[in-house]
Amino acid sequence: GAGVSQSPSNKVTEKGKDVELRCDPISGHTALYWYRQSLGQGLEFLIYFQGNSAPDKSGLPSDRFSAERTGGSVSTLTIQRTQQEDSAVYLCASSLGTAWDEQYFGPGTRLTVT
Amino acid sequence: AQSVTQLDSQVPVFEEAPVELRCNYSSSVSVYLFWYVQYPNQGLQLLLKYLSGSTLVKGINGFEAEFNKSQTSFHLRKPSVHISDTAEYFCAVGGDTGRRALTFGSGTRLQVQP
Numbered sequence: 001g002a003g004v005s006q007s008p009s010n011k012v013t014e015k016g017k018d019v020e021l022r023c024d025p026i027s028g029h030t031a032l033y034w035y036r037q038s039l040g041q042g043l044e045f046l047i048y049f050q051g052n053s054a055p056d057k058s059g060l061p062s063d064r065f066s067a068e069r070t071g072g073s074v075s076t077l078t079i080q081r082t083q084q085e086d087s088a089v090y091l092c093a094s095s096l097g098t099a100w101d102e103q104y105f106g107p108g109t110r111l112t113v114t
Numbered sequence: 115a116q117s118v119t120q121l122d123s124q125v126p127v128f129e130e131a132p133v134e135l136r137c138n139y140s141s142s143v144s145v146y147l148f149w150y151v152q153y154p155n156q157g158l159q160l161l162l163k164y165l166s167g168s169t170l171v172k173g174i175n176g177f178e179a180e181f182n183k184s185q186t187s188f189h190l191r192k193p194s195v196h197i198s199d200t201a202e203y204f205c206a207v208g209g210d211t212g213r214r215a216l217t218f219g220s221g222t223r224l225q226v227q228p
Binding site: 003004031033035041042043044045048050055056058059091093099100102103104105106107108 | 146150155156157158159160163165204206208209213214215216217218219220221
């Protein structure tokens with residue numbers, strides 16, 4: 001079956017512009033996660049959705065970052081007024097929603113802020 | 115708070131040799147431990163996980179890991195590696211009270227040489 005998909009696969013933007021990154025989870029997965037993978041930093045958790053609500057958004061690095069999920073499916077991560085330090089690969093994962101079940105990761109969106 | 119340390123950023127090994135990738139964690143609560151693999155230009159894939167029970171966990175592709183509570187370790191092993199095992203390997207911990215996010219280590223690049 002289809003896995004987690006993310007779009008775009010690559011995004012180059014100028015400093016100060018807003019960007020939207022999209023994640024389509026596996027059908028039927030109620031939990032959705034966003035992570036960021038920076039060079040030399042490993043993976044950092046950003047936000048977790050259960051259905052359409054976000055019980056844990058503790059990883060969002062600043063108020064320029066926001067995310068929403070609609071219909072218990074697609075999620076959008078928005079970065080406003082992008083900065084060069086926002087350059088990273090943004091990964092989305094989804095899972096069935098039971099405790100500590102496997103998270104299935106998408107291929108990521110590589111964001112470059114120039 | 116939880117943290118994960120992967121002591122080796124790179125591990126070169128010859129084909130058919132055994133390998134061990136080291137992972138140590140820090141946590142004040144019960145832990146759930148995971149190893150993920152990221153092949154070049156692909157998303158992360160779960161290799162194995164420890165939630166409870168037997169401390170020796172077997173995963174896909176011939177990998178196994180042992181949970182050692184006294185040493186707070188979860189090292190990954192394979193008795194004989196193949197060229198196709200060349201990838202980045204991430205150890206992760208979950209279980210932080212009230213949180214569903216995983217905390218990842220910085221990764222170990224396994225380079226299998228012929």
